[in-house]
Amino acid sequence: MPRPVEPADPGVPFDAPPFDDAPPFDDVPPDEWAPPEDDGWMPPPEPYGGSGAPPAAAPPGPGAPPVRDFTGTAPVDVLREVYGYDAFRGDQAAIIDQVTGGGDAVVLMPTGGGKSVCYQVPALVRPGTGLVVSPLIALMHDQVDALVANGVRAAYLNSTQDAAERRRVEQAYVSGGLDLLYVAPERLNTDSARRLLGQGRLSVIAIDEAHCVSQWGHDFRPDYLGLGDLAERFPDVPRIALTATATPATHREISERLQLPGARHFVSSFDRPNIQYRIEAKSDPRRQLTAFIRSQPEGAAGIVYALSRKSVEQTAEYLSAQGIDALPYHAGLPAETRAANQSRFLREDGVVMVATIAFGMGIDKPDVRFVAHIDLPKSVEGYYQETGRAGRDGQPAVAWMAYGLGDVVQQRRMIDQSPGDRTYKMRLGQHLDAMLALCETVGCRRQNLLGYFGEASTPCGNCDTCIEAPDTWDGLVPAQKLLSTIVRLQRERNQAFGAGHLIDILRGASTDRIRQQGHDALATYGLGADLSDQDWRSVIRQLLARGILVARGEYGTLALGESAGGVLRGETPVPLRRDTIGRTSAPRVRRAAAPDGVAAGDVPLFEALRAWRAGVARELGVPAYIVFGDATLRALAQRRPSSLADLDGVPGIGAKKREAYGDAVLEVVAEQAA
Structure with a gap:
């Protein structure tokens, strides 16, 4: 989806002399990019006089001590004095040593693993200013606020600032008065940005959310492709690329496209052990969602993802009517409303944000206790990234999803109707197949999820399928009845129908449509009366997930998949999982929170x-x-x-x-x- 277009910043040339009254430049594109479904971002009300960023080198609060120059300081001393921690976690120390020593690094680390420290500490220890390429204004605001609160001289350049504020930030950079400078990739790929950067001294170049460089990824951004030039423009400055979401193929693509052939690679576990994964069959998604939210501690903040703007608004309204403090967020809302809702979510306890995928990337709220999906994500990467917004503080959190037949048909139809060549659609289909495999697994969900990213693991004992193993049953005969019905309609009458009508035929329903079409004369009419409507929907959903069935065309009519022949001949077994509806049913009122880890x-x-x-x-x-x-x-x-x-x-x-x-x-x- 194309990035929204807005007028270019009416700013000051990057290469203008400090504080000169220079004319505006016009080569900087708008940088308020957001994922699909968003068309911009408005910052919440700022405590810095409305400039859109804190003063470049101003310490927070009255009477604060002067900012210290940490150049040459031992990294662990910086960690202790700036961040208040005594020891690094996991690979942090090794990554920091690599970059501080002048080497390049590619870092794959899960959300909440402490990626930002891996480039912030080297930027403080090495002489000069650390340049951080960040994809979202929201992310810049959040990280700069946190750094300034810790006494670090940090600032950003983006289109929320007026010309005077940008000029102050540029002057601070050129004069060596910044420890870290955050810039969007759109702005960095301009002649004026290159001239500005050449006037100062860079200590480190950090490329955050590096998976955005992958053309097959779910967050591809064309401007990331130009970041490989940084290797030629600043050959003596160490570079570090970081992401929390990358398959082995994406990992290789990051290294190639960002020109990091000699980089040392650090791959942390993708496991988020504090997140419990739950997926249940969809029957009445809003009621199921309400029951799930009420099962969470009172005051728990959460995010609910829905596929469409209409669903977002209707779900937020429904939850509000149930006494849940829910707010909507999508690109169709006025910018002021989005900003106000986001501000409430960040600043208050117990707010549930119902949103499209436009919301979340760049939101660094550590105490989100749950992420819920009422529609099927398009890929495992997207699911992992969205659920990873829960429990960033390391405390227990839940990733919940309701998933049904309609999700599968809708996603297949969207792939068929999407622009692009056969290879592109095949990639989308592979992403969906992996997502369906996660939903339909009878094994450990965490093991399936980690396996997708190439990480071996043992059953976790904490996901829904580990806690309560799903029942399985032999679905061969029902599958044969369904496939036979589809074959007879196609061969005898040249007809194709969707799931609802096929179920009516199998269950022997007496509807006007069946009588008009003469489908009560089919040999399979009424042969599936032993299964309920919900049972048949479960069968069809699972057959679609396995490729035994395929959904075709605008109306989602069903046809035989490549492996259907083996099922019809009885050669291919069809074990199916038995759905359990409402496994997360809960009390009518949310229970009071007992703080985790507090005696x-x-x-x-x-x-x-x-x-x-x-x-x-x-x-x-x-x-x-x-x-x-x-x-x-x-x-x-x-x-x-x-x-x-x-x-x-x-x-x-x-x-x-x-x-x-x-x-x-x-x-x-x-x-x-x-």
């Missing part, structure tokens, strides 16, 4: 700290996690510090935050102890 005696202090954090976040106009994450509050509730010195070593409290919030935190702790 009963620490809950009052934890909740008091959360209330204090919410007040600070409202005052600053930032999401609560920019102040402190829940993990930090849990540690504070457990340790009960009584002095500023006691805050040393608390995860998530670096020097800047200790100075900005330390006294207030100690006051909250003291009040609870009184």
Whole structure:
């Protein structure tokens, strides 16, 4: 889908002398890209005077200590002082050593694994400014806000800023006053951007969401293809490409297209063990969704994905009528409404965002407790990326989906009607087949999901199929009855029908259409009366998933697939899973949340700290996690510090935050102890 077109930025030339009154430049395309279904992004209200970005080098808060130059500092000391953590996780230390030493890296790390630290720390340690190529303005805002709150001199250049603000950021870069500069790929692939970058000194080049370079991927962005030129323009600057979503084929494509032949590759496990995967047969999706949400702790934030704008609005309205705080988000809503809804989702507890896939990429809310799909995603990559937005804080989260026959027919039809050649449609079909295999597996869903990305694993014991193994039954005879009906209609009458009418024939229904067509005279009429309508829909869905059936044309008529002959001859077994509807049924009201990882005696202090954090976040106009994450509050509730010195070593409290919030935190702790 083409990227929305807007007027070019009326900005200041990248190569203009600092603070000159230069004329506007016109070679920078709009950079408010978003995934399909979105047409732009409006930032939430900013605490920085409406400029669209924090001042380039301004420390947060009054009386904050001066920003420190970390050039040459040991990476672990930067981690401790800036981020408030004592040790790196997983491959972080090895990746940072590779880049800090001047080497290139390609990093595959799951969402929540700490990718940003892998380029932010080298940017602070090496002399110069780290350049970060980021695909979304929302992502830039979020990361820059967090960096500035930690005392890092970070800024971005994008079209939400006015000319004066862009000029200040450009001046800060040229004069060496920035540690990190975030830029969209559209802006970077311009002559004026190249001239600007040549006037300063780059320490590191980080290409985030690098899977966007894959032409076969679900988030392909043509402007990423031009980023390979960075190797020639800045041969002495180490480059790091990062993604959370890549098959082995996409991994190779990233290396080739970004010209990283000598890069060291770091592939972390794709496993998100804190996410529980659940998929159930779709019967009444909105009622099922409501039951699922009510099974979650009260105050849990979540995202619900739907395929169409109409479905988004109707689902949000339905959930609201059930007493759930639900908001819609899609490209057809006014920009102000989208911004307001996104702001509420980021800043408040218990908000459920119902959205198209336009929402989520670039949203760094760590405490999303569930992601739900009421329509089938188009690929496993998309599903993994969307469900990965849950549980970024490492606490338990749920990925839930309701999936039915209509999803399969609709997706097949969309592929048939999509533009592109046979190879392109074949790729789309392969993506869908993998998604259907995940939905229909009788084995561990996590094992299936990880296997798609080339990672071997053992059953997790925590997904729905591990917790309650699905019943299976022999579907050969029902499959033969169905296939025989399709063959007789085609051969004897040159007719083809969709699932609903075929089920009516098999169940012996007496409808006007059956009587008018004379289908009550078919040899298979009434032979499937032993199965319910829902049972037959389950059979057809699973046969479609296996390629025994195919859906054709605009109306989704059913025809025999390549493997149907073996079924008709009785040579191919047809084991089917027995659907369990409403496995996530739950109480009528959402139960109160018991904070994960918080001892009963620490809950009052934890909740008091959360209330204090919410007040600070409202005052600053930032999401609560920019102040402190829940993990930090849990540690504070457990340790009960009584002095500023006691805050040393608390995860998530670096020097800047200790100075900005330390006294207030100690006051909250003291009040609870009184």
